[in-house]
Amino acid sequence: MADEPLELGEISFSDWHAHMDKLAEVGFLTIARRLPALVGQAMRTAWRASPRDTVATISLNLLTGVFTAFGLLATTGVLTALFSQGPTPDRVVAALPSLALVAGAAVLRTTAQAGAGFAQSRLTPQVSRLTEERLYGLTSRVDLVAYDDPEFHDALQRARLRGVAMSDAVVRSAIDVVTAAVGITAVAGVLGVLHPVLLPLLLLAVLPDAWALVRSAKMRYATLYALIPVHRRKWIVAELLADREPAAEVRSFTMRGFLLRVYDAVARAEQDVMLRLARRQMTARLVGEALGGLGAALVYVALGVLLAVAAIPLAVAGTAVLAIRSAQNSLGNLVYATNELYEEGLYFTDFVTFCEDAEQRLTGSRPLPVPDTFERITADDITFTYPGAETPALSGVSVEIKQGEVIAFVGENGSGKTTLAKILSGLYEPDTGTVRWDDTDLSQVSPEDLRTRTAVIAQDHTRWPLAARYNITMGTDRGEPALHAAATVAGADEVIAELPHGYRTLLDRRFKDGCELSGGQWQRIAVARGFHRDADLLICDEPTAALDARAEHALFERIRTHADGRTVLLITHRLASVRYADRIYVLDHGHITEQGDHDTLMTLNGLYADLYTLQADAYR
Numbered sequence: 218m219a220d221e222p223l224e225l226g227e228i229s230f231s232d233w234h235a236h237m238d239k240l241a242e243v244g245f246l247t248i249a250r251r252l253p254a255l256v257g258q259a260m261r262t263a264w265r266a267s268p269r270d271t272v273a274t275i276s277l278n279l280l281t282g283v284f285t286a287f288g289l290l291a292t293t294g295v296l297t298a299l300f301s302q303g304p305t306p307d308r309v310v311a312a313l314p315s316l317a318l319v320a321g322a323a324v325l326r327t328t329a330q331a332g333a334g335f336a337q338s339r340l341t342p343q344v345s346r347l348t349e350e351r352l353y354g355l356t357s358r359v360d361l362v363a364y365d366d367p368e369f370h371d372a373l374q375r376a377r378l379r380g381v382a383m384s385d386a387v388v389r390s391a392i393d394v395v396t397a398a399v400g401i402t403a404v405a406g407v408l409g410v411l412h413p414v415l416l417p418l419l420l421l422a423v424l425p426d427a428w429a430l431v432r433s434a435k436m437r438y439a440t441l442y443a444l445i446p447v448h449r450r451k452w453i454v455a456e457l458l459a460d461r462e463p464a465a466e467v468r469s470f471t472m473r474g475f476l477l478r479v480y481d482a483v484a485r486a487e488q489d490v491m492l493r494l495a496r497r498q499m500t501a502r503l504v505g506e507a508l509g510g511l512g513a514a515l516v517y518v519a520l521g522v523l524l525a526v527a528a529i530p531l532a533v534a535g536t537a538v539l540a541i542r543s544a545q546n547s548l549g550n551l552v553y554a555t556n557e558l559y560e561e562g563l564y565f566t567d568f569v570t571f572c573e574d575a576e577q578r579l580t581g582s583r584p585l586p587v588p589d590t591f592e593r594i595t596a597d598d599i600t601f602t603y604p605g606a607e608t609p610a611l612s613g614v615s616v617e618i619k620q621g622e623v624i625a626f627v628g629e630n631g632s633g634k635t636t637l638a639k640i641l642s643g644l645y646e647p648d649t650g651t652v653r654w655d656d657t658d659l660s661q662v663s664p665e666d667l668r669t670r671t672a673v674i675a676q677d678h679t680r681w682p683l684a685a686r687y688n689i690t691m692g693t694d695r696g697e698p699a700l701h702a703a704a705t706v707a708g709a710d711e712v713i714a715e716l717p718h719g720y721r722t723l724l725d726r727r728f729k730d731g732c733e734l735s736g737g738q739w740q741r742i743a744v745a746r747g748f749h750r751d752a753d754l755l756i757c758d759e760p761t762a763a764l765d766a767r768a769e770h771a772l773f774e775r776i777r778t779h780a781d782g783r784t785v786l787l788i789t790h791r792l793a794s795v796r797y798a799d800r801i802y803v804l805d806h807g808h809i810t811e812q813g814d815h816d817t818l819m820t821l822n823g824l825y826a827d828l829y830t831l832q833a834d835a836y837r
Contacts, residue, residue, distance in 0.1 A: 259391035277333035282399035288322030296532035348384035366604035380568030393554035400547030429505020599650035625795035628804035643667035672750035676759035678743035682725035703749035
């Protein structure tokens, strides 16, 4: 088996590498053309995060360029004095004033660079915080139905996985681009002042290096693009080897050897590709170095000719050599920063586009307040279709729920029970039809306000990595009596009593002193959460799915006994639990086909009677 060929298969590109195809194909000129827009976008983000640090960073970088230019010009004075006629001591003394200017310019340049670095280090975390708050502020506010839209979900994944992470990198790269451009501009200005003919020599010296850098970057992007499936496969296998959830099966099925073989095969394939990339990049660098050497030789020949014909003095030629060396360093930084900015900008644009789309999905202001209470809830002719679906999940549905009633929704999977409950609780809004609390149309009420008056106990409840107390109160602490009462009704008090720190116990074993609960224990915590809400409408969506028979019976008894005048909407497949409901609605493929109490529905001998009889027969 160890020699058996491995079928690694194909795997789609991850959102982390969503734009690598563009990066592999685009040319540097295309990148350069988009550069001003990217820099502007980054600077606007930085300005919103901290105007003071943004101004400080840009100003100090500009000053660095000024001091660089001043230092080069002062160097000309030093060289002029040193190359003049006369005794050496006299020439050194004559050079001291210019030398002092060079030293002063160097100190000021270093100080400005340090100040710019400090301002930029302050700016980075502020940009990260700003973009993260914007993203998560929107994701927690958009209508729930947005998460059922595949396009929204894909855009969210791109924005989360890399878009928001690129925010500070985009700002940093934009500042690096500006800094390098300032450095090249300063050098070009110095050469223009010294002698206009020196400017073409600058291009001759730096273009070969620029070609080599761009060529190397293009190779890297193309290689990484080809390796995306490999990276994805490698990451998946690594998760299987190191994650907690598959750890038990990895051991029980002795998967370690097989998974390590898969990992090694993928890692070796990646290694071979990266080694070939290193050889190709080395070749490009060698060609670039050779062309750069040729360019430097031509520069020195040109300077020699200019000196020979007395077009420039020797001191100016020496300064020109120093300036060109400085420009080569700045050019390398500029090319690298430009490539980084373009790549990061593509992902950051995903973040910006997602935020703009999410803002369009926010619910606008609503004129009416949520009613203090209600005598009945009515839904008239409700139709609802999920984004991208061809058929509606609900069609022409009408229900009535009176205050204090226990109402049940039953039906087979996919019949629309949970969808209708979400519409009644304000989580979804119908495509057509109206939902009213008495005479108040809920489409005119703020969904956020409405949700404070409803509570949902869901089958797929969240296991919050918080203390047991917060898993019940959910940030709306109503005091110890309410907390203990909700826990007692749900049977969660027995769970809490077994925890080492009671209500303060962190319910996540990944953290120190954290505890993990069983599925049934988590179910009780979720039920306590719903009762603690003290809402007018309590929706129980398969609240006993993880409970044993005894606990399930006890919970339904508690729901009936401790509803305290609340209106309860019960969704369940276990029909023995709904026979005492005041009214039962039977849904089938998005339509209500039957309604009435248990005895009435059994007399109809329809779908409800069929399902109830099937379950009852299993216990005979």
